Amino acid sequence: MYRGSDEVIAQSNPSFMNGVPELLILRLLQAREMYGYELVQTIRAETGNVISLGEGVVYPALHALEKQRALKSRRKDVGGRTRVYYSVTASGAKRLTALSTQWARITGAVGTLMGEARHAAAAI
Amino acid sequence: MYRGSDEVIAQSNPSFMNGVPELLILRLLQAREMYGYELVQTIRAETGNVISLGEGVVYPALHALEKQRALKSRRKDVGGRTRVYYSVTASGAKRLTALSTQWARITGAVGTLMGEARHAAAAI
DNA sequence: TGCGATACCTATAAATTATAGGTATTATAC
DNA sequence: GTATAATACCTATAATTTATAGGTATCGCA
Numbered sequence: 001m002y003r004g005s006d007e008v009i010a011q012s013n014p015s016f017m018n019g020v021p022e023l024l025i026l027r028l029l030q031a032r033e034m035y036g037y038e039l040v041q042t043i044r045a046e047t048g049n050v051i052s053l054g055e056g057v058v059y060p061a062l063h064a065l066e067k068q069r070a071l072k073s074r075r076k077d078v079g080g081r082t083r084v085y086y087s088v089t090a091s092g093a094k095r096l097t098a099l100s101t102q103w104a105r106i107t108g109a110v111g112t113l114m115g116e117a118r119h120a121a122a123a124i
Numbered sequence: 125m126y127r128g129s130d131e132v133i134a135q136s137n138p139s140f141m142n143g144v145p146e147l148l149i150l151r152l153l154q155a156r157e158m159y160g161y162e163l164v165q166t167i168r169a170e171t172g173n174v175i176s177l178g179e180g181v182v183y184p185a186l187h188a189l190e191k192q193r194a195l196k197s198r199r200k201d202v203g204g205r206t207r208v209y210y211s212v213t214a215s216g217a218k219r220l221t222a223l224s225t226q227w228a229r230i231t232g233a234v235g236t237l238m239g240e241a242r243h244a245a246a247a248i
Numbered sequence: 249t250g251c252g253a254t255a256c257c258t259a260t261a262a263a264t265t266a267t268a269g270g271t272a273t274t275a276t277a278c
Numbered sequence: 279g280t281a282t283a284a285t286a287c288c289t290a291t292a293a294t295t296t297a298t299a300g301g302t303a304t305c306g307c308a
Contacts, residue, residue, distance in 0.1 A: 013143075013222075013223075013226070014142050014143025014146060014147075014223070014226075014263085014264075015142060015143065015226075015230075015263095015296075015297090016142050016143045016144070016226060016227055016230045016231075017142055017230070017295090017296065017297095018138050018139060018140050018141055018142030018143075018264085018265085018294085018295070018296080019137075019138025019139065019140045019142075019295085020140070020230070020234060020296095021295090021296075022138060022295095023138075023234070023238075024234065024237050024238075027237060027238055027239075028237065035255080035256090036255075036256070036257095037254065037255050037256075038255095043237070046236065046237055047233035047236060047237060048233075050229050050230065050232070050233040051230065051233045051234070051237075053296090053297095054296090054297070054298075054299095055255085055256080055257080056257090056258080056259095056296090056297070056298065056299075056300085057295095057296060057297070057298095059256070059257060059258085060257090060258080063257090079304095079305075080304065080305070081254070081255060081256090081303095081304065081305075082255075082256075082304095083254095083255070083256090084255090084256075098137075099137075099138070100238065102137070102138075102139075102140060103140055103234070103238075105174050106139075106140045106141070106144070106174065106175065107140075107231050108174070109171035109172075109174040109175045110144060110147070110148065110175070110227070112170065112171060113148050113151060113152065113167065113170055113171060113175075114147075114148075114151055114224065114227075115151075138294085138295075139265075139266090139294090141264090141265065141266095142263090142264070142265080142295085142296085143264085144265095145264090145265075146264095159286080159287090160286075160287070160288095161285065161286050161287075162286095177265090177266095178265090178266065178267075178268095179286085179287080179288080180265090180266070180267065180268075180269090180288090180289080180290095181264095181265060181266070181267095183287075183288060183289085184288090184289080185265095187288090203273095203274075204273065204274070205272095205273065205274075205285070205286060205287090206273095206286075206287075207285095207286070207287090208286090208287075
Protein backbone atom coordinates (compact mmCIF):
# COMPACT_ATOMS: atom_id res chain seq x y z
CA MET A 1 0.00 0.00 0.00
CA TYR A 2 1.40 3.38 -0.98
CA ARG A 3 0.61 6.29 1.30
CA GLY A 4 2.77 9.16 0.08
CA SER A 5 6.50 9.54 0.22
CA ASP A 6 6.46 11.48 3.48
CA GLU A 7 5.21 8.45 5.32
CA VAL A 8 7.52 5.90 3.78
CA ILE A 9 9.95 5.97 6.65
CA ALA A 10 9.70 5.82 10.41
CA GLN A 11 6.12 4.65 10.70
CA SER A 12 7.06 2.74 13.78
CA ASN A 13 10.30 1.74 15.39
CA PRO A 14 12.83 0.19 13.06
CA SER A 15 13.99 -3.15 14.33
CA PHE A 16 17.49 -3.05 12.82
CA MET A 17 16.85 -6.66 11.86
CA ASN A 18 17.48 -6.62 8.11
CA GLY A 19 19.47 -9.74 7.27
CA VAL A 20 19.91 -10.72 10.90
CA PRO A 21 17.73 -13.86 10.88
CA GLU A 22 19.65 -15.32 7.95
CA LEU A 23 22.98 -14.43 9.50
CA LEU A 24 22.17 -15.98 12.89
CA ILE A 25 20.64 -19.13 11.43
CA LEU A 26 23.68 -19.79 9.28
CA ARG A 27 26.03 -19.06 12.16
CA LEU A 28 24.28 -21.35 14.65
CA LEU A 29 23.94 -24.17 12.14
CA GLN A 30 27.61 -23.94 11.31
CA ALA A 31 28.42 -24.75 14.92
CA ARG A 32 26.12 -27.79 14.95
CA GLU A 33 23.04 -29.13 13.22
CA MET A 34 19.76 -28.01 14.75
CA TYR A 35 16.05 -28.15 14.02
CA GLY A 36 13.77 -25.16 13.53
CA TYR A 37 12.04 -25.08 16.87
CA GLU A 38 15.40 -25.44 18.56
CA LEU A 39 16.78 -22.46 16.65
CA VAL A 40 13.85 -20.31 17.74
CA GLN A 41 14.47 -21.11 21.39
CA THR A 42 18.25 -20.99 21.26
CA ILE A 43 18.23 -17.52 19.73
CA ARG A 44 15.85 -16.29 22.41
CA ALA A 45 17.79 -17.90 25.23
CA GLU A 46 21.29 -16.90 24.15
CA THR A 47 20.32 -13.28 23.53
CA GLY A 48 18.27 -12.95 26.71
CA ASN A 49 15.16 -12.30 24.58
CA VAL A 50 16.80 -9.31 22.91
CA ILE A 51 16.29 -11.12 19.64
CA SER A 52 13.14 -13.22 19.41
CA LEU A 53 12.42 -14.69 16.00
CA GLY A 54 8.99 -16.22 15.52
CA GLU A 55 8.55 -19.60 13.89
CA GLY A 56 6.96 -17.74 11.02
CA VAL A 57 10.34 -16.14 10.38
CA VAL A 58 12.59 -19.12 11.02
CA TYR A 59 10.82 -21.85 9.05
CA PRO A 60 10.47 -19.88 5.81
CA ALA A 61 14.10 -18.81 6.15
CA LEU A 62 15.23 -22.42 6.53
CA HIS A 63 13.21 -23.48 3.49
CA ALA A 64 14.60 -20.68 1.36
CA LEU A 65 18.19 -21.38 2.42
CA GLU A 66 17.72 -25.06 1.66
CA LYS A 67 16.28 -24.27 -1.75
CA GLN A 68 19.38 -22.18 -2.44
CA ARG A 69 21.51 -25.11 -1.30
CA ALA A 70 23.01 -23.13 1.55
CA LEU A 71 21.52 -25.69 3.93
CA LYS A 72 20.73 -29.38 3.75
CA SER A 73 18.26 -31.24 5.97
CA ARG A 74 17.52 -34.69 7.28
CA ARG A 75 14.51 -35.98 9.18
CA LYS A 76 14.94 -37.64 12.49
CA ASP A 77 12.29 -39.26 14.66
CA VAL A 78 12.71 -38.55 18.35
CA GLY A 79 10.19 -39.83 20.88
CA GLY A 80 7.36 -40.11 18.39
CA ARG A 81 8.01 -36.60 17.09
CA THR A 82 9.59 -35.73 13.79
CA ARG A 83 12.38 -33.22 13.74
CA VAL A 84 14.03 -31.75 10.66
CA TYR A 85 17.70 -31.13 11.31
CA TYR A 86 19.53 -28.59 9.17
CA SER A 87 23.23 -28.19 8.55
CA VAL A 88 25.35 -25.80 6.50
CA THR A 89 26.67 -26.80 3.08
CA ALA A 90 29.93 -25.57 1.55
CA SER A 91 27.93 -22.99 -0.34
CA GLY A 92 26.22 -21.94 2.88
CA ALA A 93 29.55 -21.55 4.62
CA LYS A 94 30.70 -19.19 1.87
CA ARG A 95 27.50 -17.23 2.19
CA LEU A 96 27.98 -16.98 5.94
CA THR A 97 31.47 -15.61 5.45
CA ALA A 98 30.18 -13.00 3.02
CA LEU A 99 27.33 -11.99 5.32
CA SER A 100 29.62 -11.78 8.34
CA THR A 101 31.97 -9.50 6.46
CA GLN A 102 29.12 -7.31 5.32
CA TRP A 103 27.74 -7.19 8.86
CA ALA A 104 31.13 -6.13 10.21
CA ARG A 105 31.46 -3.46 7.53
CA ILE A 106 28.06 -1.93 8.19
CA THR A 107 28.25 -2.00 11.98
CA GLY A 108 31.78 -0.66 11.80
CA ALA A 109 30.72 2.21 9.56
CA VAL A 110 27.74 3.03 11.77
CA GLY A 111 30.00 2.90 14.81
CA THR A 112 32.35 5.39 13.23
CA LEU A 113 29.57 7.83 12.43
CA MET A 114 28.05 7.42 15.86
CA GLY A 115 31.33 8.53 17.38
CA GLU A 116 31.80 5.25 19.16
CA ALA A 117 34.76 5.14 21.56
CA ARG A 118 37.25 2.92 19.80
CA HIS A 119 37.67 -0.35 21.65
CA ALA A 120 41.08 -0.61 20.01
CA ALA A 121 42.15 0.74 23.41
CA ALA A 122 42.55 -2.92 24.35
CA ALA A 123 45.96 -2.71 22.66
CA ILE A 124 47.32 -0.56 25.53
CA MET B 125 4.16 -9.24 -5.40
CA TYR B 126 3.79 -12.51 -3.57
CA ARG B 127 5.83 -15.43 -4.86
CA GLY B 128 5.44 -18.19 -2.31
CA SER B 129 6.74 -18.35 1.21
CA ASP B 130 9.89 -20.22 0.26
CA GLU B 131 11.13 -17.22 -1.65
CA VAL B 132 10.30 -14.60 0.92
CA ILE B 133 13.80 -14.46 2.30
CA ALA B 134 17.28 -14.25 0.87
CA GLN B 135 16.39 -13.35 -2.69
CA SER B 136 19.50 -11.24 -2.86
CA ASN B 137 22.01 -9.99 -0.35
CA PRO B 138 20.54 -8.38 2.72
CA SER B 139 21.98 -4.97 3.28
CA PHE B 140 21.66 -4.91 7.08
CA MET B 141 20.36 -1.38 6.66
CA ASN B 142 17.03 -1.51 8.47
CA GLY B 143 16.73 1.66 10.52
CA VAL B 144 20.26 2.78 9.74
CA PRO B 145 19.39 5.82 7.59
CA GLU B 146 17.17 7.27 10.29
CA LEU B 147 19.77 6.59 12.98
CA LEU B 148 22.62 8.21 11.06
CA ILE B 149 20.61 11.23 9.99
CA LEU B 150 19.54 11.97 13.54
CA ARG B 151 23.05 11.46 14.85
CA LEU B 152 24.73 13.73 12.30
CA LEU B 153 22.12 16.44 12.71
CA GLN B 154 22.53 16.37 16.45
CA ALA B 155 26.17 17.34 16.01
CA ARG B 156 25.31 20.27 13.73
CA GLU B 157 22.61 21.42 11.34
CA MET B 158 23.07 20.17 7.78
CA TYR B 159 21.16 20.11 4.50
CA GLY B 160 20.09 17.01 2.61
CA TYR B 161 22.69 16.97 -0.10
CA GLU B 162 25.37 17.54 2.52
CA LEU B 163 24.14 14.55 4.53
CA VAL B 164 24.34 12.30 1.49
CA GLN B 165 27.95 13.25 0.87
CA THR B 166 29.05 13.30 4.47
CA ILE B 167 27.76 9.78 5.07
CA ARG B 168 29.58 8.53 1.98
CA ALA B 169 32.79 10.32 2.85
CA GLU B 170 32.96 9.46 6.54
CA THR B 171 32.24 5.78 5.94
CA GLY B 172 34.59 5.47 2.97
CA ASN B 173 31.60 4.59 0.76
CA VAL B 174 30.68 1.63 2.95
CA ILE B 175 27.33 3.31 3.47
CA SER B 176 26.00 5.25 0.51
CA LEU B 177 22.47 6.56 0.89
CA GLY B 178 20.82 7.91 -2.25
CA GLU B 179 19.00 11.22 -2.23
CA GLY B 180 15.85 9.19 -2.73
CA VAL B 181 16.41 7.74 0.73
CA VAL B 182 17.61 10.85 2.54
CA TYR B 183 15.04 13.42 1.41
CA PRO B 184 11.96 11.32 2.19
CA ALA B 185 13.51 10.44 5.55
CA LEU B 186 14.07 14.11 6.36
CA HIS B 187 10.50 15.00 5.40
CA ALA B 188 9.08 12.18 7.51
CA LEU B 189 11.20 13.09 10.52
CA GLU B 190 10.17 16.72 10.21
CA LYS B 191 6.52 15.74 9.98
CA GLN B 192 6.97 13.78 13.20
CA ARG B 193 8.59 16.85 14.76
CA ALA B 194 11.86 15.03 15.31
CA LEU B 195 13.52 17.61 13.04
CA LYS B 196 12.93 21.24 12.23
CA SER B 197 14.14 23.06 9.12
CA ARG B 198 14.97 26.53 7.87
CA ARG B 199 15.73 27.73 4.35
CA LYS B 200 18.94 29.51 3.62
CA ASP B 201 20.09 31.06 0.36
CA VAL B 202 23.75 30.48 -0.40
CA GLY B 203 25.25 31.71 -3.66
CA GLY B 204 21.93 31.80 -5.47
CA ARG B 205 21.08 28.28 -4.34
CA THR B 206 18.51 27.39 -1.76
CA ARG B 207 19.46 25.01 0.96
CA VAL B 208 17.16 23.52 3.56
CA TYR B 209 18.99 23.08 6.83
CA TYR B 210 17.70 20.57 9.35
CA SER B 211 18.32 20.32 13.07
CA VAL B 212 17.16 17.96 15.81
CA THR B 213 14.32 18.92 18.14
CA ALA B 214 14.00 17.79 21.77
CA SER B 215 11.68 15.05 20.57
CA GLY B 216 14.22 14.02 17.93
CA ALA B 217 16.95 13.84 20.53
CA LYS B 218 14.84 11.47 22.59
CA ARG B 219 14.17 9.36 19.52
CA LEU B 220 17.89 9.25 18.76
CA THR B 221 18.62 8.03 22.27
CA ALA B 222 16.03 5.28 21.93
CA LEU B 223 17.31 4.20 18.52
CA SER B 224 20.93 4.22 19.70
CA THR B 225 20.02 1.99 22.60
CA GLN B 226 18.12 -0.38 20.36
CA TRP B 227 21.02 -0.45 17.90
CA ALA B 228 23.44 -1.30 20.70
CA ARG B 229 21.15 -4.04 21.99
CA ILE B 230 20.73 -5.70 18.61
CA THR B 231 24.37 -5.50 17.54
CA GLY B 232 25.41 -6.67 21.00
CA ALA B 233 23.10 -9.66 20.81
CA VAL B 234 24.26 -10.54 17.31
CA GLY B 235 27.85 -10.20 18.43
CA THR B 236 27.23 -12.62 21.27
CA LEU B 237 25.71 -15.22 18.99
CA MET B 238 28.44 -14.75 16.42
CA GLY B 239 30.98 -15.64 19.08
CA GLU B 240 32.60 -12.26 18.95
CA ALA B 241 35.78 -11.89 21.07
CA ARG B 242 34.68 -9.72 23.94
CA HIS B 243 36.35 -6.32 23.77
CA ALA B 244 35.67 -6.00 27.50
CA ALA B 245 39.31 -7.12 27.68
CA ALA B 246 40.08 -3.40 27.74
CA ALA B 247 39.30 -3.52 31.47
CA ILE B 248 42.51 -5.50 32.16
C1' DT C 249 -9.46 -34.76 29.93
C1' DG C 250 -7.67 -30.49 29.34
C1' DC C 251 -3.74 -27.61 28.74
C1' DG C 252 0.90 -26.29 27.85
C1' DA C 253 4.94 -27.45 25.46
C1' DT C 254 6.94 -29.40 21.40
C1' DA C 255 7.32 -29.40 16.36
C1' DC C 256 6.07 -28.56 11.96
C1' DC C 257 3.95 -25.33 8.46
C1' DT C 258 1.83 -21.20 5.29
C1' DA C 259 -0.47 -16.90 3.86
C1' DT C 260 -0.70 -12.17 4.03
C1' DA C 261 0.28 -7.62 6.02
C1' DA C 262 3.41 -4.17 7.26
C1' DA C 263 7.47 -1.66 6.94
C1' DT C 264 11.49 0.16 4.80
C1' DT C 265 15.26 0.73 1.49
C1' DA C 266 16.60 1.01 -3.38
C1' DT C 267 16.02 2.59 -7.86
C1' DA C 268 14.91 5.57 -11.28
C1' DG C 269 13.41 9.17 -12.51
C1' DG C 270 12.51 14.85 -12.72
C1' DT C 271 13.60 20.13 -12.16
C1' DA C 272 16.81 23.98 -11.84
C1' DT C 273 21.14 26.62 -10.96
C1' DT C 274 26.20 27.22 -10.87
C1' DA C 275 30.91 26.28 -11.94
C1' DT C 276 34.20 24.28 -14.96
C1' DA C 277 36.32 22.56 -19.04
C1' DC C 278 36.65 22.60 -23.97
C1' DG D 279 29.95 30.22 -25.64
C1' DT D 280 28.44 25.96 -24.79
C1' DA D 281 28.34 21.39 -23.14
C1' DT D 282 29.01 18.88 -18.91
C1' DA D 283 29.56 17.91 -14.16
C1' DA D 284 28.35 19.22 -9.68
C1' DT D 285 25.12 21.16 -6.55
C1' DA D 286 20.48 21.01 -4.55
C1' DC D 287 15.97 19.97 -4.29
C1' DC D 288 12.15 16.53 -5.05
C1' DT D 289 8.67 12.19 -5.89
C1' DA D 290 6.77 7.74 -7.44
C1' DT D 291 7.06 2.98 -7.53
C1' DA D 292 9.45 -1.46 -7.08
C1' DA D 293 11.77 -4.69 -4.42
C1' DT D 294 12.93 -6.78 -0.28
C1' DT D 295 12.21 -8.62 4.12
C1' DT D 296 10.37 -9.15 8.77
C1' DA D 297 6.19 -9.58 11.61
C1' DT D 298 1.84 -11.34 12.57
C1' DA D 299 -1.61 -14.50 12.73
C1' DG D 300 -3.06 -18.20 11.85
C1' DG D 301 -3.30 -23.94 11.24
C1' DT D 302 -2.14 -29.11 12.27
C1' DA D 303 -0.60 -32.75 15.33
C1' DT D 304 1.77 -35.26 19.24
C1' DC D 305 3.35 -35.71 24.00
C1' DG D 306 3.52 -35.11 29.01
C1' DC D 307 1.52 -33.66 33.10
C1' DA D 308 -1.99 -32.12 36.30
